[in-house]
Amino acid sequence: MAERSFAKEVQKLRLGAGETFRGEGILAITKALLENGVGYVGGYQGAPISHLMDVLADGQEILEELGVHFEANASEAAAAATLAASVHYPIRGAVTFKGPVGVNVASDALANLSSGGVTGGALVIVGEDYGEGSSIMQERSHAFAMKSQLWVLDPRPNLPSITTAVGQGFELSEASNTPVMMMLRIRGCHVYGSFTAKDNVRPPFSVRDAMENPSRDSERIVLPPYSYVHEKEKIDKRLPAAIDYIRKNKLNEFFGDTDATVGIVLQGGMYNSVVRSLQRLGLADIYGDTKVPLYVLNVTYPLIDAEFLEFCEGKNAVLVVEEGQPDHIEQAFGAMLHKAGAKTKLVGKGPFPMAGEYTGAVMMDGIRAFFEAHAPEWLPSQGRAPNAPPPSQIAQDLSTVVPIRPPGFCTGCPERPVFAATKLVEQELGPHHIASDIGCHLFSINQPFEIGGTTMGFGLGPASAAAFNDKKSKRRTISFLGDGGFWHNGLTSSFGNAVFNKNDNVIVVVDNYYSAATGGQDVLSSRADNKSKSTKHPIAKAVKGIGVEWVRQIDRTYDVGKLRDTLKEALTTTAQGPKVIVASSECMLNRQRRERPAMNKAIKEGRRVLKPRFGVDEDICTGDHACMRLSGCPSLSVKTLDDPLRDDPVASIDQSCVGCGNCGEVADAAVLCPSFYQAEVVHNPTAKDRWAERLRRTVTRWLQRRRETSRLCFGE
DSSP states (O other): OOSSOOTTGGGGGGOOTTOEEEEEHHHHHHHHHHHTTOOEEEEOOOTTSHHHHHHHHHTHHHHHHTTOEEEEOSSHHHHHHHTTHHHHSOOOEEEEEEETHHHHHHHHHHHHHHHHOOSSOEEEEEEEOOSTTOSSOOOOSHHHHHHHTOEEEOOOSSHHHHHHHHHHHHHHHHHHTOOEEEEEOHHHHHOEEEEEOOOOOOOSSOHHHHHHSOOOOGGGSSOTTHHHHHHHHIIIIIHHHHHHHHHHTTOSEEESOTTSSEEEEEEGGGHHHHHHHHHHTTSBOTTSOBSSOEEEESEEESOOHHHHHHHHTTOSEEEEEOOSSSOHHHHHHHHHHHHHTOOOEEEOBTTBOSSSOOOHHHHHHHHHHHHHHHOGGGSOSSSOOTTOOOTTOOOOOGGGTSOOOOOOOOTTOTTHHHHHHHHHHHHHHOOOOEEOOSSGGGGGGSTTTOOOSBOOSTTOHHHHTGGGOOTTSSOOOEEEEEHHHIIIIIIIIIIIHHHHTTOOSEEEEEEOSEEGGGTSEEOTTOOSOOSSSOOOOOHHHHHHHTTOOEEEEESOTTOHHHHHHHHHHHHHOOOOSOEEEEEEOOOHHHHHHHHHHHHHHHHHTTOOEEEEEEEEOTTTOOSOOHHHHTTOOTTEEEEOOSOTTOOSOEEEEOTTOOOOOHHHHHHHHTTOOOOEEEEEEEESOOHHHHHHHHHHHHHHHHHHHHHHHHSOOOOO
């Protein structure tokens, strides 16, 4: 169950020629694929392009009508490998995944694909997850494209440019027999706008046609001696063909006064930020029109020597806006100027930082510094642009005021008790080396759990602990991974490796029924029905199938005591081989997305509905807050009592509680104070409920009066 449904929005994919499409970038890309005769689409979800996979899944009916095959792939490697359909056949194919981790996973397939080359257009849509909104290591995908000779599109972030780039990407790929990467940053994926639609095009040659008319060309297969020919072909034929197409079709754009003595060269994806900074510096109007010469690289690889040198003619200095490091583009332009003997000064990293996201403030400061140094006469002498801060105003450094807010588990998350149980075992058996993995469970490295020392990649948690397979040690390592990571890479790289090498350590699979960290998409072990995918394949059955003998399945992770005892058993058993615990409970976010609408509907219809609620008895709570150190739930907080005899704040559960019961389970398993209680809120109570409530109140009042009469009083 994906976190967002596009069931209504996908109907826009049916728009025809001349109609106006209005919507989000993700949806517009899908429309552009259909308009350009794509034959098959695949991918693996991940920010910022997770929703692109969701759009494709919700639009399968429309895809099928056009004869377009859609594949929700098991990993980025599987997605990239599907582009092999375009090697021998004139079929246009597209895949999408998060970059650069997706590119890393897909690197083997992409390298082979780019070596042999393609016949049909092959487009790799990469969600370039760079900057402060990213959840991964800070890298760029540009270097991989240079290494393997894939051309890179980086279109301006508006719907007309993005949708045009899809068609140009296919054409460029076919003109040069080379796969093409299309970079989409977070803002480009989610930008809203409009463009004039075209009719959807049924692929002239489909995957079915290819299956019924098989073809092959040995020279396209990556095997000596052809692999040596491929490298030469890339330089002698494909690169010149790509440059010729880019120049003739004017994929790169020029704006402003070309005769000026300074200019700016920028990645297409940086266009909006550059223009906004020029506006605030008084160098562009409210419509984005500017006299500053701009050379917009909608294609950032290959770079066109002739275009750049023509842009630099008559200019004293040129600024390169290239986000991230290394500064590949700036280095390439510097080499061009050096070889041409040009006198133009090239500026880039200097006014701009070498690393980090080019936020609005960074962009404006960098451009201002360039003009102050090389063309101060361009900057207005008086006044300031709209929205620009007064010169005397100094923005406060928020890093000194706002505390760091690392990501954490959601309220009611079923993964939280897994790590509470681990802490309880650690208290009894001592610390162990713990290997973490990519996914929601990685939040365990933060407080209050502070569990896990490494994370090497999606599904590689157990593999990252393989070096500690020392059977003479008195301790075992513990590895964690999720169900998404298990099916992505873990089954072979982690579990197969552990079985083959007779690993004796403990592996915990945190199974929340979905690929939750990427938006709640179904995986093989999901327990819900999926009309187009095969689900309900147990993880425990899969690991037994490859030879794991010690396997324990826990179907309710909120049972902290059972989790603790099972983990302790795994760490102390004399059984040989990997010890695997599959801890399963549904992701609370997905559960709430499903249950809340149904519950609200039932309440509105007047049906009886029970909502569990948890609370803390203030008279019992001692205020030591030990429960929080083993929970960390956002709904479990503190409050100060009005009682003048009690100074310490007590535990309190706020209205965001979803009634999972984890706090009470933890308190019980850790033998803490019994201050937690469960209550049930009854909506639309029946006559029986009202009678029972009156009975409870009567009995309670009788007991209270009885207690009062037996109380010792010191009166007159």
